[in-house]
Amino acid sequence: MRIKLHVWRQSSRSDKGQMETYELDNVIEDMSFLEMMDTLNEKLTVEGKEPVAFDHDCREGVCGMCSMVINGEAHGPKSETTTCQLYMRHFDDGAEIFIEPWRASAFPVVRDLVVDRSAFDRIIQAGGFVSNHSGPKPDPNSIPIEPNIAETALDAATCIGCGACVAACPNGSAMLFTSAKASHLGLLPQGQPERFDRAKSMVSQMESEGFGSCRNYAECEAQCPKGISIAFIGRLNSDFLKASLVEPIDRRGDMKAQ
Amino acid sequence: MNRIQTLYKSNIGKKVIAAVTGLILFGFLLGHVAGNLKVFTGSNEQGIPHIDEYGQFLKVAGEPLLPAGALLWGARLVLLTSVILHITVVVQLAMLSAEARPVSYVKSKKKAASLPALWMMFSGSLIAGFIVFHILHFTTGTIQLGEFEHGYVYNNLRSSFSNPFVAGGYIFVMVVIGIHLNHGVWSMFQTLGIDNPDRNKFLRTASTAVTTAIILGFIAVPASFLFGLMPEAANYAHDLLTGH
Numbered sequence: 001m002r003i004k005l006h007v008w009r010q011s012s013r014s015d016k017g018q019m020e021t022y023e024l025d026n027v028i029e030d031m032s033f034l035e036m037m038d039t040l041n042e043k044l045t046v047e048g049k050e051p052v053a054f055d056h057d058c059r060e061g062v063c064g065m066c067s068m069v070i071n072g073e074a075h076g077p078k079s080e081t082t083t084c085q086l087y088m089r090h091f092d093d094g095a096e097i098f099i100e101p102w103r104a105s106a107f108p109v110v111r112d113l114v115v116d117r118s119a120f121d122r123i124i125q126a127g128g129f130v131s132n133h134s135g136p137k138p139d140p141n142s143i144p145i146e147p148n149i150a151e152t153a154l155d156a157a158t159c160i161g162c163g164a165c166v167a168a169c170p171n172g173s174a175m176l177f178t179s180a181k182a183s184h185l186g187l188l189p190q191g192q193p194e195r196f197d198r199a200k201s202m203v204s205q206m207e208s209e210g211f212g213s214c215r216n217y218a219e220c221e222a223q224c225p226k227g228i229s230i231a232f233i234g235r236l237n238s239d240f241l242k243a244s245l246v247e248p249i250d251r252r253g254d255m256k257a258q
Numbered sequence: 259m260n261r262i263q264t265l266y267k268s269n270i271g272k273k274v275i276a277a278v279t280g281l282i283l284f285g286f287l288l289g290h291v292a293g294n295l296k297v298f299t300g301s302n303e304q305g306i307p308h309i310d311e312y313g314q315f316l317k318v319a320g321e322p323l324l325p326a327g328a329l330l331w332g333a334r335l336v337l338l339t340s341v342i343l344h345i346t347v348v349v350q351l352a353m354l355s356a357e358a359r360p361v362s363y364v365k366s367k368k369k370a371a372s373l374p375a376l377w378m379m380f381s382g383s384l385i386a387g388f389i390v391f392h393i394l395h396f397t398t399g400t401i402q403l404g405e406f407e408h409g410y411v412y413n414n415l416r417s418s419f420s421n422p423f424v425a426g427g428y429i430f431v432m433v434v435i436g437i438h439l440n441h442g443v444w445s446m447f448q449t450l451g452i453d454n455p456d457r458n459k460f461l462r463t464a465s466t467a468v469t470t471a472i473i474l475g476f477i478a479v480p481a482s483f484l485f486g487l488m489p490e491a492a493n494y495a496h497d498l499l500t501g502h
Contacts, residue, residue: 006364019364072367079369098365105360170371172358203270212358213269213351215375216445222370230448231455237270238451244265 001027001088004096005040007052010109017109019098029089033076034059034066036088053112059084061225064160067167068113069100074164074223082162082225102167106174106209117163119209120177124161126205127198128181130190143189156184158226168223171212176220178206179236180228186239196243203240269354270449272347277446279340279347284443286337287435291475297412297488298478305492307412314409345386352379374441381438388431412491419483428480436473440466 002025010017024043027036034056041051057065066083070076076086091097099113107115157180165176182202185191191198214233221230265271293316296309320329368376391401396414399406403424404417419425443465447453453461482488 008364017361069363069366072363072365073369100363100365103359103361103363105358168369170368170376171355173355203268207269210358212355213273215351215355215378216441216448217368217371217375219368219371229455231453231458234448234451234453236451237274237449240268240270241265241274241451244268244271245261 001025001029001091001093003027003036003088003091003094006096006098007040007112008100008109009052009112010101011050011111013108013110019100027088029087031088032059032084033068033070033086033088034084053110053114055114056084061085062160064162067102067115067117067162067164069098069102069167071098074102074167075162075225079222080225080227082160085225102163104163104166104172104211106172106211107163107166115163117161119211120161120163120174122209123174123178123202123205124181127194127200127202128185129194130185131193132190145189149187153184153187156180156187156228156232159184159224159228160226162225164223164225165220165228166211168219169212169214170217170219171215173214173220174206174209174211175214175233175236176224176228176230178202179232182236182239183232186235196239196247199236199239200243203236269351272351273449275343275347276351277449279344280442280446282336282340283344284439284446286333287439287472291472294479295475297415298482301492305494307491309411309415310409313411341386341389345382348379348382372441374437375445378438378441381434384431384434385438388434410491415479416483416488416491419480420486422484425480425484429477432473432476435476436469439469439472443469 002023005022005024006019007022008017009020022040022044024036024040026039031039034054037052037054044051055065055067057063059066061082061084064082066075068075068083070083070086075081075083076090078086078090101107101109101113102115102117104115106119107117110116159177159180161177161181163174163177166172166174169176182199186195186198216230216233218230221228266275293309293312296312297307299308301307302311316330318326320326374381394400395403395418396411399408399414404414404419404421406414406417419428444453444462447461447465
């Protein structure tokens with residue numbers, strides 16, 4: 001396969017950056033997209049040029065490291081597929097491919113296609129935990145959970161935190177990520193004690209990171225490699241609303257009769 | 259009060275305000291279209307068109323419990339506040355979102371975002387302009403696009419809408435409002451956390467159906483006058499309309 005690549009090159013955080021064009025003619029259909037990038041980097045290294053920096057780790061679609069906007073879509077044209085699980089057979093011979101980093105002020109470009117996603121870590125730190133006792137280990141399945149609730153929580157928990165939702169959102173909003181993380185704990189009985197505090201603190205951290213606001217486009221859901229539903233956004237909206245206006249309800253105190 | 263301030267400061271809170279004020283304005287449209295359809299119901303035994311009577315009713319509605327005009331001005335105050343809040347929070351959010359992506363993509367593709375959703379700012383701005391124009395046209399009579407006399411609603415409509423440009427302009431804006439509501443009404447359910455996968459199809463269909471019905475109701479008025487389907491109103495004496 002022959003392909004023409006337009007890749008975002010940026011030497012540092014402060015560099016302005018620009019698109020550069022490369023041609024590759026030894027691409028094999030069964031290469032993954034990242035293997036194709038490795039091939040490009042080998043070629044650049046042999047030519048004495050700086051290879052393209054990009055994030056990757058497990059290369060099996062679960063770690064959430066790979067992060068490329070390919071032809072205008074986060075993780076490329078195949079739905080519910082991470083960049084590492086995208087293969088060159090998904091492209092035509094002679095294809096022209098545009099590769100850009102996630103674009104968001106909360107995700108500054110570190111170099112080329114690598115962005116700093118520590119904003120997500122700080123959102124998790126703000127509320128992505130449950131309180132556990134430190135005593136003896138409880139029996140497995142000692143807390144009954146309704147199967148639909150357990151399944152919904154698992155759906156939310158499939159979020160790999162890659163940031164495709166932010167990259168895909170026309171507003172650069174992180175609502176899909178934050179709502180998935182808040183929901184997978186908030187749905188389960190173990191997550192109830194902090195449920196409303198979690199919604200408040202995760203949303204407040206998310207907003208302080210400079211992500212945009214959700215406009216209900218559902219673009220995040222369409223480009224999420226795990227197909228996470230915007231239903232979780234509605235759920236977080238509802239929890240946040242309750243947390244802001246009603247919860248926690250303090251009903252201690254005496255009452256008088258009359 | 260403290261809680262409302264905290265909510266307002268957050269982006270989700272601003273969206274909630276946009277949703278709730280949007281709902282108020284949607285409720286107004288429902289009432290407005292119901293009133294408009296009175297142009298088709300004819301006249302009373304004195305020859306006063308029902309729509310003129312209805313216009314008169316709006317001025318005195320609430321009497322004798324409330325002083326004349328109190329209900330009307332109360333409603334106008336709520337609506338004005340809603341419009342101002344709706345626009346303010348949406349502009350604030352749009353400015354924030356513009357900052358969230360300082361460098362745009364060289365190539366970008368939309369997989370799910372619908373055109374009505376992407377056009378909300380454009381359709382909204384047009385509607386805001388139309389509201390001002392519409393009040394100056396049919397409420398105050400400042401903009402004269404035909405014969406205009408306060409209280410003679412039917413004749414005023416007939417005179418303005420027999421002009422194809424005026425009728426066409428109104429019909430065009432109604433379509434724009436329909437496009438705005440098609441996304442907006444469903445979006446309200448999602449923002450308030452009411453939508454869920456098990457009722458998503460119903461809520462979206464219902465939003466489109468109610469919006470379409472309202473917009474067709476609005477369009478029916480200028481369209482009927484434009485195509486000459488409406489009879490001339492009988493001349494009736496000024497003093498039959500009590501408020502004039």
